[in-house]
Amino acid sequence: MQKISQKSIHKYLRHDKKFPHVWCPGCSNGIVLGAVIRAIAELDLKKDNIAMVSGIGCSSRMPVYADFNTLHSLHGRAIAYATGVKMYKPEMDVVVITGDGDATAIGGNHFIHAARRNIDLTVILINNYIYGMTGGQYSPTTPHGDKATTTPYGNIDPTFDICKLAIGAGATFVARTSAYHAVETQSFIKQAFKHKGFSLVEIISACPVIYGRLNKKGDAPTMMKQMKDDVIPIKQYEKLSPEQRVNKQTRGIFINDTEKMEYTLAYQELIDSLKVPKGDSNE
Amino acid sequence: MPKTHKPEDVEKLKEGTIIRKDDRHSKMEVEVPEVKSTGDYKKTPVYIYYDWCKKCGICVTFCPTGALGRRSDGSPYVPNPEKCIHCELCDRLCPDFAITGAKR
Numbered sequence: 064m065q066k067i068s069q070k071s072i073h074k075y076l077r078h079d080k081k082f083p084h085v086w087c088p089g090c091s092n093g094i095v096l097g098a099v100i101r102a103i104a105e106l107d108l109k110k111d112n113i114a115m116v117s118g119i120g121c122s123s124r125m126p127v128y129a130d131f132n133t134l135h136s137l138h139g140r141a142i143a144y145a146t147g148v149k150m151y152k153p154e155m156d157v158v159v160i161t162g163d164g165d166a167t168a169i170g171g172n173h174f175i176h177a178a179r180r181n182i183d184l185t186v187i188l189i190n191n192y193i194y195g196m197t198g199g200q201y202s203p204t205t206p207h208g209d210k211a212t213t214t215p216y217g218n219i220d221p222t223f224d225i226c227k228l229a230i231g232a233g234a235t236f237v238a239r240t241s242a243y244h245a246v247e248t249q250s251f252i253k254q255a256f257k258h259k260g261f262s263l264v265e266i267i268s269a270c271p272v273i274y275g276r277l278n279k280k281g282d283a284p285t286m287m288k289q290m291k292d293d294v295i296p297i298k299q300y301e302k303l304s305p306e307q308r309v310n311k312q313t314r315g316i317f318i319n320d321t322e323k324m325e326y327t328l329a330y331q332e333l334i335d336s337l338k339v340p341k342g343d344s345n346e
Numbered sequence: 347m348p349k350t351h352k353p354e355d356v357e358k359l360k361e362g363t364i365i366r367k368d369d370r371h372s373k374m375e376v377e378v379p380e381v382k383s384t385g386d387y388k389k390t391p392v393y394i395y396y397d398w399c400k401k402c403g404i405c406v407t408f409c410p411t412g413a414l415g416r417r418s419d420g421s422p423y424v425p426n427p428e429k430c431i432h433c434e435l436c437d438r439l440c441p442d443f444a445i446t447g448a449k450r
Contacts, residue, residue, distance in 0.1 A: 072443060082398060083442055089402035093441025101438075245438040271402075284407035287439075 075100045075110070077130050084128055089283020091242035091268030092122050095189055096129065098245055099158070102252040113156045116145040118170060120162040121196045121270075122189040139170030142177045145184050153327040156185070156256060163190040164202040167223050171203075178232035178261050182326035185255045186263045188225060189242075191270040199273040206310075210277045226317050229263045235320040236262035239313065241294040242269065243287045251316070259325050267294050267312060391430035391447060394422055398444040405436040405445050413447075 076082070086092050103113065113131040117123035118141035126133035132155075136144040145159045166174050166188050177184060193211055194200040201211035203223045210217055229237050236258040238251045248266055255262035269275065269286035280286050297315040300308065392413065401420035410433060415425040422445065424430075432449045 076443070083400060083444070086441065088400035089404060090441055093443065094439060097438065097440075097443065243439075249438075283402045284404050287404060287408070 071104055072097060072100050075104065075130050076128055080128055082128070085124055086121065087270075087272040089269065089271045089286075090121070091191070091266075091270075091287075092125065092189060094242045094245055095122070095187065095248065095266055095268065096125050098248040099125075099160075099187065099252055100129065101249045102256060105249075105253060106256055108156060108256070112154070113158065114145070114148050114152075115158050115160060116141050116148065117160040118162075118165040119196070120165045120194070121191070122160055122162040122268075123165060125160045139165055139168070140173060141165065142170060142173040142184065142186065146173075146177055146180075146182055149182055149184060149327060150330070153183075153331070157183070158185045158187065158256075160187050160189070162195075163188065163192065163204045163225070164194045164200075167203045167225060167228070175228070175232040178229050178234040178263070180326045181233060181235055181260045181323050183259055184261055185252070185258075186261070187252065187255075188263060188265045189268050190225065190265055191268045191274060193270055193274040193277075195270050195273050199277060209274075211274075212277070225265050226263070229261075230318050233261070233323075234263050235260035235318065235323050236316075237265075237318045238263070238316040239265040239267070239294075241267040241290045241312075241314060243290045244294070244314065247314070254316070254319075258319070259321070259328075260323060267314075390424070391427050391432065392424050392436070393446050394424075395444045396421065398442045400442055400444075402441065404439050404441070408435055408439055410435065 084093065110131055114134065115126040115129055115131045116134045116136060117126050118136055119138035123135065123141065126135055134144055134148070141159050141161050145157045148155065149157045161170070166186070190204055192202065192205050192209070194202050199212040201214045201218050201220070204225065205211055205218045206222060207219070208217045226237050226239050236255055238255070240247045240251055242248065251264050255264050267290060269283060269290060271280070271283040271286050275281065275286050280289065293310060294312045294314045297313045300311060300313045303311065399421060403416060403420060406414045406416045406422050411429040411431055413424060413426045413429040414422050414436065417423055430447055432447055434447050436445045436447050
């Protein structure tokens with residue numbers, strides 16, 4: 064693996080913006096931003112050919128700090144905006160940075176329909192189990208029984224499995240990993256960039272200041288250690304008994320389908336098929 | 347040692363009770379205040395940008411060889427520079443882009 068130094072990462076950051084960034088101490092969003100930049104630097108993509116789109120939320124602050132074409136849009140509508148960008152400029156690499164609440168609660172509709180169309184977007188979904196920026200409300204991925212500011216006695220809602228949702232909706236590259244596994248995160252993001260079609264990388268992340276404090280999960284390093292034990296490879300998960308599987312998450316690539324037609328290509332084919340050939344226009 | 351520190355402050359710096367604040371305007375490559383090593387800037391194995399560091403403690407916890415240590419206020423420093431193997435795990439796991447263990 065080609066080594067990307069910290070110094071070369073600084074080339075991709077906007078130094079005129081307010082650094083250090085807005086995220087709390089120990090928040091995994093910075094690790095994911097580093098992984099995204101490392102993946103882009105490793106693939107040697109042009110800065111001008113990347114569009115980074117986000118909605119509202121902690122994770123969606125990311126395009127503010129990265130030096131690409133960036134679009135900070137409405138809550139939950141990041142994928143809708145990104146679809147527009149991709150349809151107008153199909154040669155661009157469009158990457159969507161979104162959170163669990165942003166993508167699956169308020170923007171759930173856009174998410175499943177972008178997956179159904181199989182449009183060539185790279186969706187990086189940072190799952191911290193809570194709405195961090197708005198004060199700690201419970202989200203569709205808050206585990207059963209865990210506390211949030213709107214569920215002070217424990218959450219009774221069942222949770223979403225985002226990867227299964229995306230596979231069911233028709234996404235062609237789906238992977239899950241955690242922010243602790245930073246090298247794997249980088250490699251999955253790299254593969255998602257290369258993949259033609261809707262690609263989703265779900266990254267389990269730590270929110271030590273709101274989710275961790277409300278549920279007594281400890282400080283940032285303790286949460287990261289917990290993540291190391293709880294997010295395990297698919298093969299290892301299959302060997303476990305049902306009692307041992309409680310609170311465990313799988314990581315790895317769930318689907319990598321290169322057969323399905325990509326949406327912008329299908330659209331271009333339709334345009335080409337309807338064009339009137341030269342010489343026939345006077346008939 | 348930086349010129350702006352008074353002689354009595356230098357002793358406190360060695361003990362790890364105060365942090366340097368004088369390099370506020372340099373965005374990158376702030377010198378690590380070394381405690382045990384000789385103080386040669388070029389030979390420092392780990393650079394820490396104290397301006398960006400939020401003292402979360404992730405780099406110290408996950409350092410595989412124990413080259414990094416933590417001061418009483420939570421900020422990292424390099425007590426054992428000879429132990430660094432340049433694995434760059436601190437680079438990857440730092441959420442604030444505030445540390446680098448790459449070879450120079």
